[in-house]
Amino acid sequence: MQPNTLVKTRHPALRVAAKEITLFFASPVAYLFLGSFAAITLFAFFWGEAFFARNIADVRPLFEWMPLLLIFLCATLTMRLWSDERRSGTLEHVLTQSVPLWHFVMGKFLGCLFLLCLALLITLPLPVTVALLGDLDWGPVWAGYLATVLLGAAYLSMGLFVSARSDNAIVSLISASALCGAFYLLGHPVVTNLFGHQTAEWLGLLGTGTRFEAITRGVIDLRDLYYYLSMVAVFLTLNTLVLERERWVTQRHRPQHRQWRLVTGLVIANALGANLWLGQLTALRLDVTQGQIYSLSDATHNYLDQLQEPLLIRGYFSGKTHPLLAPLVPQMRDLIREYEIAGGGQVRVEFIDPLSHPELEQEANQKYAIVPVPFQVADRYQSSIVSSYFNVLIAYGDEHHVLGFRDLIEVQARSESDLDVQLRNPEHDLTRAIKKVLHSYQAGGNLFDTVKSELTFTGYLSPNELLPQPLIDFRKTITDVLQEYQSQAQGRFTVRMDDPDAKGGELAQRIAEDYGFRPMATDLLSGDRFYFYLTLSNGEQLVQLPLDDLSETSFKRNLDAGIKRFASGFTKTVALVAPESGYSPYASGGARFDQLEQFLGTDLNVQREDLSDGSVSGDADLLMLVAPENLDEKSLFAVDQFLMQGGTVIAATSPFSASLSSRSLSLRDVHSGLQDWLAHHGLNIEKKLVLDPQNAAFPVPVTRNLGGFQIQDMRLLDYPYFPDLRRAGLNQTHPITASLGQLTLAWSSPISVNENDPRTITELLHSSEGAGLSSDRNIMPTLTEQGLSPMQAQEDVGRHVLGVISEGRFESYFKDKPSPLLAKNDADNADQTRDSDASTPINRVITHSPEAARIILFSSNDFLRDQVIRLAGGAQQGEYLAGLQVANNAIDWSLEDAGLMSIRSRGHFNRTLPPLDQRTQVFWEYTNYLLAAIALAAIALFARQHKRKKARIYRALLAQ
Template sequence: GYLAALLLASSYIAIGLFLSSRTDNQLVALIGTAFVCGLFQAIGSPVVTDLFGATTGDLLRQFGAGSRFESIERGVVDFRDLIYYTSLTVFFLALNIVSLDSKRWSKGAHLRSHRLNGRVSLALVGLNLLALNLLLAPVSAARLDLTQYNEYSLSDVTRNLLADLGEPLLIRGYFSEDSHPALAPLVPRIKDSLREYQLAADGRLELEFVDPLTDPEMEREANQIHGIRPSPLQVTDRGGVSLVNVYFDLLIAYGDQTASLNFSELIDVVDTPLGVEVRLRNLEYDLTSAIQRVVYGFQSLEAILAALEQPAQLTLYQSSATMPEWMAEVSQTIVDVAQEIADANPDKVSFALVDMSAGDVAITEEELLERYQIQPVATSFFAAETFYLHLVIEAGADIQVIYPGGELSQAEIRSAIESSLKRSSSGFLKVVGLWTPPPAGADQFGRQMPSLQQYSILEDSLRENYELRRVTLEEGQLATDIDVLILLAPHGLTDNQRYALDQYIMRGGSVIAAAGHYRLGIDPYLGTLKLDVNENGIEEMLQSYGIDVGDSVVMDLQNAPFPVQVQRDVGDMVVSEIQAINYPFFADVRADKLDADNPVVNSLQLLTMSWASPVTVDETLLPDAQVSTLIRSSDNAWETTNTNPEPDLQTYPDFGFPIGDPLESIPLAVAVEASFESYFRDKPSPFETAEAAEVDEPAAGDEERATEPIGLIERSPDNTRIIVLGSAEFVNDTVYQISASFGGDRFLSNLQLIANAVDWFTEDVSLASIRSRGSTARILPPIHETAQNQWVLINYAVAIIGLVLIAVIWQMQRRAEQPIQLIAPAGADIALSPDETVSTDEPADAGKGGA
């Protein structure tokens, strides 16, 4: 901002000097300077550019001093802006020089050539400066990004992604010439950024810009093939209110994969004291994530193997002597699929079959347990015999294990192998499973109960970067290709569902459990908010793993606002109005309470944990675990069992609730990497009852036979990861609506937390480094009211002391000044001393007479 102000001031001073040289009247010079400077300021402003199309408006912005000022003010020093202001300064200084010099020119013919040379030189200076600006107009890479997080420069993540492109990438921008006035200024910035992408791709990126409204064939392709359609937007101008159909979309195509971004996915609308401001949300993250999505989605098995740094070794450990007969077909299918993959890619894959029943096995059961954390599985719940049927995939130092499970077809086994290979390399679309609470049932009168357990915004956010699948866990097992499982407010689970979750973890699956003790609900009689206990959830299971979710709610003096309806007396009337109050249930967590060493949270500036429960780890159960306390409350938090979320402002006017004791920092989320023991190890399996009760055998002619249950996996691998969050409401749609009324930055950070966690699980944290760039406001550190008053007093004191110092220094300088020695008038014999004065009362010739 200071550099921009300096450059703008130099240009305006040069303009003022020139106009001052053209008149002796100071007022005329001032008015002329203000007019010319205002002209340069207005030429690129929306007041003028909105009168023209996108192309003409962009050209006018290139000539506007104000638009150039905004470019530097945002933190980017563009070489073109420096040249622009330098050109203005040099040109008007040249005008000033010629103007002053022309005052010495006579009108005679003998100085005609001198006058002509001066004017020609001035014209050449102006034309050369104009040519220089036009020549540099397309050069967008010559700039210096001075923002804290380099928000306007391509990150290494983007450059590496573009450098690894194996096929041509197409990015096509659909922009209407007659656009909305708020969107038109953003188009040049998008085009400049896309040209940077094109340069970084080194010829592998094809860039196109089209206006579908002027190209019917291109519009038909956009509508029918890519699903891109114009957005009707309301425009208010001097002619009234009208609707305009606007294209403001980006298409990204790679192979047979495509993705599109419309204006709602690219911009943020922010309310400011000066009105509504439309700005780009986080252009690099939106573009890079879309490119990653299409690139990772266009991958074959050959591409997966080519991405491996070292050849993969597939080893099937089985026990042919004790294996159930109905598992023999599964074993043979695994052998066939693995051998087929190895034969097709001999340089990248090798396959081996190890029969643990044979006597000359090169590896023992103890070595299998120590090296791969795999144990034999019971043939059934009532049998003492065990067997191995574990496919181990080794790619360098990375080890993946596919455990036995049900009737696996060739397609399922191939998918499981490919998913394991993808986890061993980077550059592939990850699969995220999502469990959300089922819809609320009907009340006693048969009416559908309203439910606040909606998470559609989080789902849409996850779909932008991952393949999202809804799961129910009701079948007692999860698909083998799910990389990460997310549980939101788990409650009302059956034993089958808990068993599926437990065995997924025992197989080394990664889980994000937003599992607070309470969830948000509605009182059916009063229609007000209430907190319901998450009964039949996973708290007991987590406790067996060594992770404890408390049965209380955390309240914090450092909190986010909450809108409530309050009654206010106005004379003889009572007025109801909505006010934002301090709400201790919304813990405001800043960066100093986030784990700076964990990539899940170290790029975030703030979070809001709503109705969160404390989360702790029992280190006696997990002595060798790697534990990270991701989120902690402020030091002024306490726990309560009060489940009434409605504040009582009459009794407690400051916070609406009584302040508890003691006040301390409370952990709200943890990440644990360890080997966990199965929750069902010493408990009857939910399948035992079903198996014992089953008396009828399937008919001989049935094409499908019942899948027999597999024995329990008792312990997970050492690198199994679990993240437990003390709240699911912090990503709830209802909470988003509340947050949006005060600005949605807090909720966006909550969504970024979940995405960062998925990346951490899949060991692909590259996007996390740019996910939060420019997407959230820079929040100032919270200051208590006492500290605020202190700073106000300090500001006043500094200002008053400064004025006093200036007055004292001025007085001291005035007293220290020596009077100027006056020189005697012409003809005087002596010089006047500093104390003598010349009398003006005597006649002017009195001195002559005396002489």
């Protein structure tokens, strides 16, 4: 086939596209466009969005500025396409062709789109770089490129339409930028913040940027795809109509003119109508993220399948809220609607603005204790305080749970003035709340059926003559409610009303010493004093009931909450052994684990356990030892016998613990009391520390020698005593660590397992291959005149086990030994006679465990400490929850509750970059600059070769 035959067989639109592409590369236009696109994109990625400072392994910075950047680049690319045709007079040649005009329009559009795709191809080294550095989720990457092509196509079609109406390229540039910018601003917070959520949501559907963000996060929705395609169809149709009108000899209304206008109107009407119709559909979407983090998990479907009664999910969202919270409202609404779809008719969803519905606001305040949160909002004109709602109510039967904005959002600080506010893990939070109310309801209609012990309600109340009138009325309300609850409790609920001032005030003195109850007063200047304290107790634990608005509803709500504190059956109980929270968080040697206790307490009943009596509480489902120290024989016996009963023991322990303060960092020896017991069961923790070259940056005190003076200050340094465990160091097949992503195990020691151990051993955590061991007690980095002194391992370079599970049958450490309880009581009763009637303890030791027993061991005392978690979060400029998550996952797996465990780690900030020094960061940044330059050079070389080839073809044609 001859070359000219090949040209003729092409579709006219493709021939026009090829011509435009040739013209682009015959002038500096293409190279200016490609170079500008690459330069601005790379600058925004590495500088504007501070990729390395963000410390997140994603390419979000690549697409962050794309909706705004494409406005000007696409307008620049299209401004001359039709304007120059009109100005130079070649438009008449196009209009007189027998080929339909839409072929020319489509050809120019495809030529521009090809150049845009070529520009995006130059940026591909960026995601490849991120994938080499960290654990990149490629789903949002491909979705982001798709969104960029679609958005660019929409802008190109607008630019072509504007260019067809003008013969001045500068006017086309300005007009196209204004038109594209108007569509972008429709969904931008600058405009949407001026309206309520409903109007803002509709404007967001019209804005090009809102749908772009939805796709780039990894959710490809048919509604978003059709929106961009409909935009392209509408403006290309308008472009064709503008050119067709140039063909009309007269401006009189003729049938052909009316037909063109009718067809154009129908195309626009159908595009808008289809968008409105598709807007009602929510199931036509594809979640391309790894693990489908934006789709409801199997665990959520499992809990929804258990529903026997209608479940209510009601969102309380104010029409005007803080600008950083406003974009999160549509995301919450979309997610909650997914629950409605997955519920199959068993889930009812409501969204209300309490400020517009006073009766519903009153119900929210009184029945559910939902109150607005004041936010300070500032704009160009004024600064004001706005009381706003951002709550979700989960109600099932007579059970309910409320989530506030503090439960739902996560804040990452890029700088002091730049905060990134995201939904933390909304599916986990909603599903956890559903699980809680579902299990509470399934426990039975009678709340007292879930309480094993007898409860006593005690009112420390003064006589009525000393009480103000509102409290006298409230006392009668309390009496009526308590009589109702007593009838339901079947003898397990006792009510007492005591006057503290009776009998000379003996009771008043005792409750002041035991509980801190002091006389109340209605007026500081008044001499009247009275008591009005309400408590619940089971003999071991006491709960004080708060006084809210002195209503029956409020009292019932607080009483129910108090009773549930003593309930069991639907919430698992974890017996926690950890240092008491009485230390200062910055004191030397101080160790607090309040965050761990609070984190576990969202799903579990966590109770502090005292092992000194030689036993673990009977209602404990699991025993957790965190940084145990100096456990005596009786405490060790309690741990041993709990394991022998088939329980699970989770231990976070090591021979060392760090003492970190504002001016010092030191290492101290720790005698946990578990060493021999663990060795008996085949687990040995070596008295050394792991130093890993793959480590996390951490703020530590550094000593500098300045003119003979020792100066200490805080520096963010790569610290080898903080192994940074990632995919290779986390067991990817075990549920505890499979979805974790990253974990920093502070000041950890290696674990060795007896090779002849008959039990099933699962290694959970490993250091990197280059990690070594050190016995050096000096763990503080030292900065000398030559720089930071190296901290290197002294021996055993290789991979070390840092976390392990041992399952199976265990032999008791106290087998063939007398019970420590018996020995203690013998000493106590040594002075008693044989004929004494004192009780004699029984020497009972369970000698072996069933196969269900487990030991889960983490070789660090400090990775769950409040101070370490806080400092790790400061280093990452956000919350650091990986340590707490692995602890919670271990508990859920042990209690066979894998539902929430499967979605707990699906948060936004889990994929972090590995620690990189400045030299490495600079290397990768400049490598991308170099690759972009090489790509531009390759394109220029290819264009030149193509031009020469085409010249040879034309010379051959002329020769023929």
